[in-house]
Amino acid sequence: MAIKTQTMNKPVMNTQSLIRQAIACFNQNDPQQGKALLQRAADAGSAAAVLYYADIxxxxxxxAAYKYLGQQWQRGVKGTLHRRALLRCFFDKQNSYTNDELFSDLHEEAIDGDIQSIVALISVMQSADVSRYYCALLQQFSPELAQQLLHASYTVQEASVTSTELSQAFSTGLQGWQQFNCEKINSDIGLVVAKAALTDIECRYMMLRFSSLLQPSQIVDPVSGTAKQNPYRTGSMVAIVPEYLDWIALGIELKMSAFAGFARQNGEVMNLIHYDVQQRYLPHFDAIVGDTSTLSSQLRNGGQRQLTVLAYLNTVSAGGETSFPKLGIKVPAQAGDMLMFRNIDAAGKLLQASYHAGEPVQAGEKWLLSKWVRQGVTDYGTFAYG
Known part of the structure; x- marks a missing residue:
């Protein structure tokens, strides 16, 4: 039996070390050296370095970034077309792309087995008859995930559709991101509900992906400025920080901004919240109130919280409404619905009627996403969206 020996004149390059060195260079304001190190790691075969370099x-x-990602795909680096579609769809302020280009990139990755691209395509398409093609791919490449996300079983033979039908369904789905079936409930605080704004896949995906990261909910102490557990607010939550922003999370944030009419740079981090039976959030204001130095420092991060946007991920069997005691209004939690309301008026004064609560869950459980929107650009908005 022949024994393979490692040649000593070509040491194996530690790409992780190169990436760490590159990050250090960026932190030290030496971007050129950082890029050079990333290129070395990418040339040595690190897919992570390829994606990181493309982002820079x-x-x-x-x-140039789009061209680079396309070239890396031709070299056999997986995930590069998905990243190109993501950059185009959510970060290209010049809209220098077409929906067909987005679809083509995601489709190529999907048929090659990329789960993120398959899920992205299913989430966008509203037609079950068309999206079943990608449902079949998901079942083929990841049966366990398909079982958790999909209601039915699919086979490729049953899902025969043309590329034109697929592309058209994708484009129609993207257009739906800007169109909402709105119900105006109260004009005093601009309380509006968008019915079925999120797809079933978006809702189930967010619950499935982030449920294991949940931690007990906390409230910021107005005096110390530290977050603490408090019986005033029970349940659990996880912040969807920038490193968690994938196609689904970005798509939901884009829908929220289109629905409520705010720039994504003005948003705070989106939170996934879970309430079990009898858990709740007692009546409170979302606006930052008080006059302590800690509260004043909070206002420096984008100003006052002008808007609240909620997205319900499941239908609560009993209880769990978002209530507004001063208005005598209760909004039930229905899967896929989004809700928004103003916390301050045009002059920046607190709207007393925005006082609201998460009613106790009486049966089942409650899952939702929350987004607070400031008057100006936030630290999160700058980091996530530039």
Missing amino acids: LFKEDRL
Whole structure:
């Protein structure tokens, strides 16, 4: 039996070390050296370095980044077309792309087995007859995930559709991100509900992906400025920080901004919240109130919380409404619905009627997403969206 020996004149390059060195260079304001190190790691076969380098390049020259990602796909680096579609759809302020280009990138990755691209395509398409093609792919490449996300079983033979039908369904789905079936409930605080704004896949995906990261909910102490557990608010939550922003999370944030009419840079981090039976959030204001130095420092991060946007991920069997005691209104939690209301008026004064609560869950459980929107750009908005 022949024994393979490692040649000593070509030591194996530690790409993780190169990436760490590159990050250090960026932190030390030496971007050119950082990019050079990332290129070395990418050339050595690190897919993570390829994607990281493309993100850096995108900030300088988006078209060059798109070309680079396409070239890396031709070299056999997986995930590069998905990243190109993601950058185009959520970060290209010049809209220098077409829906067909987005679809083509995601489709190529999907048929090659990329789960993120398959889930992205299913989430966008509203037609079950068309999306079943990608449901079949998901079942083929990840049976366990398909079982958790889908209501039915699919086979590729049953899901025969043309590429034109697939592309058209994708484009129609994207257009739906800007269109909402709205019900105006109260004009005093601009309380509006968008019915079925999120798809079933979006709702189930967010619950499935982030449920294991939940931690007991906390409330910020107005005096110390520290977050603490408090019986005033029970349940659990997880912040969807920038490193968690994938296609589904980004799509939901984009829908929220289109629905409520705010720039994504003005948003705070989106939170996934879970309430079990009898858990609740007692009546409170979302606006930052008080006059302590801690509260004043909070206002420096984008100003006052002007808007609240909620998205319900499941239908609560009993209880769990979002209530507004001063208005005598209770909004039931229905899967896929989004809700928004104002916390302050045009002059920045607190709207007393925005006083609200998460009613106790009487049966089942409650899952939702929350987004607070400031008057100006937030730290999160700058980090996530530039």
